Amino acid sequence: MLTNRVQSEIVQRRILCVDDNVLELTLLGKILELQGYAVVSVSCPKQALRCDLSTFDLAILDFDMPGMNGRDLFLRMRALHARFPILLVSASASTLSSEDRVLFSKCIDK
Numbered sequence: 001m002l003t004n005r006v007q008s009e010i011v012q013r014r015i016l017c018v019d020d021n022v023l024e025l026t027l028l029g030k031i032l033e034l035q036g037y038a039v040v041s042v043s044c045p046k047q048a049l050r051c052d053l054s055t056f057d058l059a060i061l062d063f064d065m066p067g068m069n070g071r072d073l074f075l076r077m078r079a080l081h082a083r084f085p086i087l088l089v090s091a092s093a094s095t096l097s098s099e100d101r102v103l104f105s106k107c108i109d110k
Helices: 002-011 022-034 045-049 070-079
Strands: 014-018 038-042 058-061 086-090 106-109
Touching (some): 038 045, 058 070
Parallel strands (some): 014 058, 058 086
């Protein structure tokens, strides 16, 4: 019964994934869904800002995106009172400045 309770708690966790690479975004979303998470995937940073951020438990952002990079998206999300952890998963994560890296809860290279 403990396993069922833990699984039901995981199902309630919502993750916002933002990446302009639709294939990688789709794969990440599917992997997270298979683990029991509810995933909202968006390929446009501006579209992510139109989401009700109060409904999420975690965000996973790419850095290099057209129109708005992951740093700017992070700052706008925080300005909109997003208080959940925000992870950066990017091909350029290891090359970011230390000022950018400290913003995110965790920076992971793709």
